[in-house]
Amino acid sequence: MTVLYDATELRRELHPLAELGLEVSHTADFVLEKLHALGIDAHRIADTNGVLGIIKGTEPGPVMMLRSDMDALPFKNPDGSTVAIHACGHDAHMAMLLAAASRLVGKIRRGTLKLLFQPAEETLEGAPLMIKKGVVDDVDIAIGAHIRPIQDLKPGTMCAGVMYNGFAFPRVTFKGKPAHGSRPHLGANAVDAAAAAIAAVNGIHMTPDVHWTIAPTQIQSDGPMNIIPSVCRVRFDVRAKSNPVINELLEKFKRAVTFAAESYGCEAEINIGTVGPAPDYDPELEKEISSCIEELGPGILAPNCGGGGEDFNFYKIYKPSMRTAYFGVGVGAAPGLHDRNLHFDDTFLPKGSEIFVKMALRHLG
Secondary structure (H helix, E strand, C coil), rough: CCCCCCCCHHHHHHEEEEEECCCHHHHHHHHHHHHHHHHCCEECCCCCEEEEEEEECCEEEEEEEEEECCCCEEEEEECCCCEEECCCCCCHHHHHHHHHHHCCCCCCEEEEEEEEEEEECCCCCCCHHHHHHCCCCCCCCCEEEEEEEEECCCCCCCCCCCCCEECCCCEEEEECCCCCCCCCCCCEEHHHHHHHHHHHHHHCCCCCCCCEEEEEEEEEHHHHCECCCCEEEEEEEEEEECHHHHHHHHHHHHHHHHHHHHCCCCCEECCCCEEECCCCHHHHHHHHHHHHHHHHCCCCCCCCEECCCCHHHHHHHHHCCEEEEEEEEEEEEEECCCCCCEEHHHHHHHHHHHHHHHHHHHHHH
């Protein structure tokens, strides 16, 4: 008997099963159980909690990968303990992909369909780990999806491209020279250097349609109140709409910070950290997804939307020949993603499953 999963029901089962980062073992068990019940060849990816399901056709064809993330987000309780909550909709993404898988069993005629359930998207570890394990080495087409906040899409609508940003979260340590507050001329104030650097990076100008934002998010110094601080630490959030622009922006960021610090007699130690790539979607795939959305009914296709970052885009950086696409599902998510009180109408999730199914059958059916 054919088993057809309901994305809404699956999401409600998955929601309380929230785990963090790479440690999503119970979630992986759930996904494996559901895939095996469909008769799909599925396994844990070696030494990880990632899960890969494989459906092979009987005729030659491309390798398509449909991908869902798995991990939740950590939140602090009033007592100081940490709780994991699915506050970014990864429970919904797993549910949509599992429901799609149940509708693709026995229908893959050409090539190979890979169903990837990836851990640690939130920590940016997941996609690089999957790459290291060879998961995408043979993949020709990769497609992902994400529910969207109410600010992006009306409930029941969908977009063919979620336009993420390239991003980085640099940490800068400004080092100066301490002095008594009554004799500031004897020191080099690291806070002054930090303030000048913040003003300098906020003054970076690039083409408005590609430059996104640079924002200081944390500033901290130590020591007594009446001492000119010798150390100040600042964290920044840097984003841009394309990979060439994020790289150019970070080079300008480093120069602005370095020269601002030097102008106050201080030194700036810059740690750029991981640079998350911007999307480089295949325009033809995006057109196909638009067509699939239109097939669901009038008024469902909405303009592309988005913001934020996604480690899905590491796959394209690793394998430039891979064609990628990433669509958005409007479910009325509010107050917004990454809010511990996130709620949404999960009865719209089957629409996301339908797009996964339609795209798979267009290329492999």
